[in-house]
Amino acid sequence: MTDSYLDPTERSLSGQKIWKVLAPYLLVTPQTLVFLAFLIFPIVMIVVVSFWQFNGFAMVPAFSVENYVTALTSVVTLRTFLNTFKFVILVWFFTLVIGYLVAYFLAFHIHNLRWQVILFLLCTVPFWTSNIIRNISWIPVLGKEGLVNSFLMQAGIIQQPLEFLLFSDFAVVLGMVHLFTFFMIAPIFNSLMRIDRNLIIAASDMGASGFQIFKEVVLPLSAPGIAIGSIFIVTLVMGEFVTVRLMGGGQTASVGKLIQTQIGSVQYPLAAANAVILLLVTLVVVMGILRVVDIRKEL
Numbered sequence: 001m002t003d004s005y006l007d008p009t010e011r012s013l014s015g016q017k018i019w020k021v022l023a024p025y026l027l028v029t030p031q032t033l034v035f036l037a038f039l040i041f042p043i044v045m046i047v048v049v050s051f052w053q054f055n056g057f058a059m060v061p062a063f064s065v066e067n068y069v070t071a072l073t074s075v076v077t078l079r080t081f082l083n084t085f086k087f088v089i090l091v092w093f094f095t096l097v098i099g100y101l102v103a104y105f106l107a108f109h110i111h112n113l114r115w116q117v118i119l120f121l122l123c124t125v126p127f128w129t130s131n132i133i134r135n136i137s138w139i140p141v142l143g144k145e146g147l148v149n150s151f152l153m154q155a156g157i158i159q160q161p162l163e164f165l166l167f168s169d170f171a172v173v174l175g176m177v178h179l180f181t182f183f184m185i186a187p188i189f190n191s192l193m194r195i196d197r198n199l200i201i202a203a204s205d206m207g208a209s210g211f212q213i214f215k216e217v218v219l220p221l222s223a224p225g226i227a228i229g230s231i232f233i234v235t236l237v238m239g240e241f242v243t244v245r246l247m248g249g250g251q252t253a254s255v256g257k258l259i260q261t262q263i264g265s266v267q268y269p270l271a272a273a274n275a276v277i278l279l280l281v282t283l284v285v286v287m288g289i290l291r292v293v294d295i296r297k298e299l
Contacts, residue, residue: 167249
């Protein structure tokens with residue numbers, strides 16, 4: 001039966017059915033377009049450019065795996081990746097320790113909700129300034145004539161300034177921990193706040209010690225928050241180059257800094273190849289975290 005034979009009521013019902021079918025697709029269309037335009041399309045272009053050639057003056061559209069061969073066989077590139085992994089492990093460890101302690105304190109030792117919110121917001125204060133300013137602020141603290149060296153020398157603890165405090169791997173890790181700790185605090189705090197306090201009371205009534213309660217109840221239930229924070233830290237550190245440049249002073253390197261240097265020298269295809277490799281390695285690490293911990297309950 002065609003629409004011309006339908007009465008107004010049946011036409012209205014037919015239109016409502018069509019709208020119910022199309023409504024979900026229409027609602028997700030804007031987000032999908034933004035996702036495609038600002039994430040998928042740039043990644044596709046990076047992959048395409050990574051197969052192009054560079055003749056020393058300009059890019060030549062072609063299909064060549066030379067850039068990947070160069071990236072995977074270069075000793076400098078492999079050492080840079082290893083150095084980046086070192087930064088990831090160290091920053092992840094220190095942010096996890098600091099972030100968990102802060103989140104645990106807010107969740108279990110601050111019982112007033114208002115103070116929990118206030119103290120949690122205080123953790124966001126560093127984000128009121130740019131990353132560059134926060135990195136630069138460490139220079140007068142860690143420099144040869146900075147506050148730390150001046151105090152140690154005046155106290156007679158050292159006879160000459162400690163050079164490793166600035167423009168070193170130590171400074172890079174310190175700077176990243178300073179920048180990214182909040183990304184570990186927030187998801188862990190969210191997980192800890194979701195824990196049913198009756199479980200802790202029940203474990204205590206059954207004679208469990210404080211350490212046993214933490215090990216058997218609190219830690220497993222906060223694992224999704226740790227996983228989400230770990231994903232944040234891994235993705236942020238793997239591509240970081242500003243902190244490496246400012247705090248490393250040219251004495252250390254990361255994959256992000258390597259890519260930036262290659263872009264500065266107009267070696268876009270090689271930089272794109274390294275970016276694709278970095279993306280794949282990061283995805284492998286993230287997938288490994290997701291295989292170990294199920295974070296769907298937190299989302």
